[in-house]
Amino acid sequence: SQTIHQWPATLVQPVGSPLSLECTVEGTSNPNLYWYRQAAGRGLQLLFYSVGIGQISSEVPQNLSASRPQDRQFILSSKKLLLSDSGFYLCAWSGGLGTAYEQYFGPGTRLTVT
Amino acid sequence: DAKTTQPPSMDCAEGRAANLPCNHSTISGNEYVYWYRQIHSQGPQYIIHGLKNNETNEMASLIITEDRKSSTLILPHATLRDTAVYYCIASHNFNKFYFGSGTKLNVKP
Numbered sequence: 001s002q003t004i005h006q007w008p009a010t011l012v013q014p015v016g017s018p019l020s021l022e023c024t025v026e027g028t029s030n031p032n033l034y035w036y037r038q039a040a041g042r043g044l045q046l047l048f049y050s051v052g053i054g055q056i057s058s059e060v061p062q063n064l065s066a067s068r069p070q071d072r073q074f075i076l077s078s079k080k081l082l083l084s085d086s087g088f089y090l091c092a093w094s095g096g097l098g099t100a101y102e103q104y105f106g107p108g109t110r111l112t113v114t
Numbered sequence: 115d116a117k118t119t120q121p122p123s124m125d126c127a128e129g130r131a132a133n134l135p136c137n138h139s140t141i142s143g144n145e146y147v148y149w150y151r152q153i154h155s156q157g158p159q160y161i162i163h164g165l166k167n168n169e170t171n172e173m174a175s176l177i178i179t180e181d182r183k184s185s186t187l188i189l190p191h192a193t194l195r196d197t198a199v200y201y202c203i204a205s206h207n208f209n210k211f212y213f214g215s216g217t218k219l220n221v222k223p
Contacts, residue, residue, distance in 0.1 A: 032209060043201065044158065044213035051209070059210065090157045094208065101148060101208040105157020 002027035006091050006106035013113055019064075019078040021109050023091030026072065031093040032100055033074040035066055038088040050074060086113045115212055116141040116204035123218040126196075132189040134217050136202030139183040144206045147178060149187045150213070151198040158201065158213065161187065192221045 003026045013019060025031050032051050036044040046059045048066035056066050063082060067075045074091055088110050092103040119137040126132040138147065146165050150158040162169055162176045164185075169176045175188040189196055201216040 034209075036213075043215050046210060046212070049209050057209070088155075092157065101146070101163055102160040103150075103158070103208075103211070105159070108155075108157055 002093075002104065004091060004093055004104060004106040006089075006109055008109060009107065010110045011112070013081050013111065015083055015113055016080045019076070019081050019085070019111070021076040021089055021091075021111075023074040023076075023106055024072055025093045028093070028095060029071060031072065031095060033068060034092040034094075034103060035074065035076050036090045036092065038090065040087070044090065047076070081113045083113050086111055115206065115210065116145055118202045118204050118214060120200075120202055120214070120217045122215065123220065125220045125222060126189075126192045128194060128221055128223050129191055132192040132196065132219055132221070134187040134189075134200050134202075134219065135184065136187070137184045138202070138204040141182050141204045142206070145204045146206070147176065147182075147185050148203040148205065148208075148211065149174070149176065150201045150203065150211075151196075152201065152216070153195075153198045161200075192219075194221050194223065197221045 005024050034049045035047040038044045050056050050068045064078050088108050090108045091106040094100045094103045116138045148163040149161040152158040162174050164176045178185045199216040199218050201213045203211050
């Protein structure tokens with residue numbers, strides 16, 4: 001069966017510090033991968049998605065970046081965090097064309113920028 | 115993608131059917147309607163999707179009006195575990211889902 005891991009679960013970082021969040025998927029190959037952010041009490045905002053290694057599409061211009069160094073690894077980074085980067089970060093994956101509408105979400109990382 | 119409109123919250127008695135409406139009056143012909151739900155502090159979970167025919171699975175039923183301008187998600191026998199935020203999405207590109215504010219469903223004993 002497929003599983004998705006995210007770490008860390010919680011993170012408190014000062015303004016201006018770097019960020020690296022990691023997401024890995026097991027039990028599937030060539031997944032589509034997604035990064036979302038959810039501010040407190042709000043809906044999910046799509047940040048990045050990837051349909052293959054090295055292929056990243058950015059949905060929202062900001063100080064975040066994403067990379068996909070391996071087929072089942074997706075990394076979200078920032079060189080300098082802003083207060084507005086606080087939120088709940090969710091990684092998700094989906095399968096091939098026949099089932100790509102069904103996204104499976106990880107447990108999330110709760111980031112607080114102080 | 116078409117914008118969707120949902121009521122911010124709804125209540126439902128345990129054991130009764132929960133009917134969650136969604137308006138997508140600007141939906142285009144190639145856009146599907148997807149429903150997800152998010153239980154507190156977890157990632158969203160896929161429920162069901164459809165194009166123009168009504169759909170049913172083990173979790174819920176989806177009723178889409180003939181003009182496709184609105185739809186209703188039906189949970190036939192709501193339980194306390196169904197308390198969650200329910201998101202209605204209209205999209206032709208499953209790589210770009212827009213999760214709006216959704217409907218907070220409160221199932222009460």
